[in-house]
Amino acid sequence: MPHRRLATALLFCSLAVWAASGPHPLLRRPAVNRTHIVFSYAGDLWSVPRSGGDAVRLTAGAGVETDPYFSPDGTWIAFTGEYDGNTDIYLMTAGGGIPRRLTYHPAPDIAQGWTRDGRRVLFRSGRASHTRSNHLFTIAREGGFPEQVPLPMAEEGSYSPDGARLAYMPLARAFETWKRYRGGRMSVIWLAKLADSSIERIPQANSNDFNPMWVDHRIYFLSDRNGPVTLFVYDSRSKKVSRVLANDGLDIRSASLGPDAIVYERFGEIWLYELKSGQARQVDIRMAADLAEVRARWVNTAAHIRQAGLSPSGARAVFEARGDIYTAPAEKGEVRNLTNTSGAAERSPAWSPDGQWIAYFSDEAGEYELHVRAQSGLGEVRKFHLGEPSFYEHIEWSPDAKKIAYTDKSLRYWYIDLERKQPVEVDRDLYQPPDGLPAPKWSPDSRWL
Known part of the structure; x- marks a missing residue:
């Protein structure tokens, strides 16, 4: 039911395309x-x-x-x-x-x-x-x-x-x-x-x-x-x-x-x-006109939910919809828009194993970066530069919640230590598999990828 409430909720969204003026x-x-x-x-x-x-x-x-x-x-x-x-x-x-x-x-x-x-x-x-x-x-x-x-x-x-x-x-x-x-x-x-x-x-x-x-x-x-x-x-x-x-x-x-x-x-x-x-x-x-697509307006996101994931406790779920990141309760509670941005696309959300953080990609800075913020939506967003500009996928937290692995469109595997903030290239494939590059997986002790 919460998922349905999220899908049918009218979410206020301001589209950031160039205005008519x-x-x-x-x-x-x-x-x-x-x-x-x-x-x-x-x-x-x-x-x-x-x-x-x-x-x-x-x-x-x-x-x-x-x-x-x-x-x-x-x-x-x-x-x-x-x-x-x-x-x-x-x-x-x-x-x-x-x-x-x-x-x-x-x-x-x-x-x-x-x-x-x-x-x-x-x-x-x-x-x-x-x-x-x-x-x-x-x-x-x-x-x-x-x-x-x-x-x-x-x-x-x-x-x-x-x-x-x-x-x-x-x-x-x-x-x-x-x-x-x-x-x-x-x-x-x-x-x-x-x-x-x-x-x-x-x-x-x-x-x-x-x-x-x-x-x-x-x-x-x-x-x-x-x-x-x-x-x-x-x-x-x-x-x-x-x-x-x-x-x-x-x-x-x-x-x-x-x-x-x-x-x-x-x-x-x-x-x-x-x-x-x-x-x-x-x-x-x-140019001067009343362009409807440029105006801020309420939008039904039912057909725009792209990715979803559960919190470690199963109490809430995280969704990507129309460039924003939301969480919704499994039973009772409120739907939270964690990003609520105009002019930026947030995607590929992933919950940390300790349930405290949600990581996602954002192009707020012009090129995609990794953002990590508290699952409550409170506090400052931690932002990580991921190296050369690319299109990234497959956020995978390490079990100890200290590192995040990911892939890019150049068929490369990366990880970043959230304390050192330095992306490390792990490997690179020569050919893209028919179903895309597989997501990286961590060993239980977080030492191997």
Whole structure:
């Protein structure tokens, strides 16, 4: 019953994501026309003048709206939306308005751009695939039945000025969270003649090339061939690739072509690259909205309990739920929130053998550390630095409650003496077992691991 009371209790929780008025909101997937930039933020589409300023929200659907693309004349926006529960292509005017649904297939349809005449929207979908690959399709601005682009598989694309060729990626971007991937699934860009599906390859340099954007005889694209992802250009006449933007910092995540500029996203910031001048500048964007996910609110944790453990006496149990650590009585008593933090994730709680302490991992300091506090929730928290940053698991107390063993994501076993406060690496595995690295176990005398 106490467990049920904990599961159904409404716990006050303040989510620590960047507030709408914060200094660095996460702005994504920008597109640009002659006067405005449209981007995705907090699952909605927003618009702001190219000069910057206060952003205006264009959508407020229950699902996610993203991947905006201006029509060539800048009057329409095609985007990916989830208004009706499925992922489909929607259309609205550049200034906002009621979105009109264009696709209705159960498979996800992802917006990719427009044909050069502005009459059809380009999107990718797995609706006609019997493998994991996708195809590109176009659909009329008025709706109707989509037409498949005559390529055996394709992910992202950009039409040549005459519409006769397409710069496209035959393979999906490989492991976006795995930087500098250099395996068999490195993404490449090909130039296809749509009349006969023949291709020309943009020279690759053991790199991931993606996000093609065709301007006259040049194809701009993103690549990690020199390190961090930045903007490159391929000249179809000289057949040479050159770097457009120097980048010694964080990756450029996405880019989109406008009539005279390329807008791109880098670490949540929006930048504008002018094609004529070759200069890039950050667009100063101010966000203000009543974002429900940012507000402090009561949350039912019934579906969010992840780990549990019993006290040595069995009188209470400890739980991890929504980034906080709780204890609850087996029969009578109160539920205690031991951490009650906003903006920090606490996890993997473990009760000490003497029943006095509870240990858990916390990222309160920015990287995960070991925290140990009294099971009553009173007194100061003892905090232990665990060495190099990592993701840790498997807290195991020694029987004498003086040491704690644990593992990390690099397949290493560690222990820390709570008095000496110095982490010690015990061993390292070469391969991860199918069920993950097994938890360490102490000998009864606490001398062996």
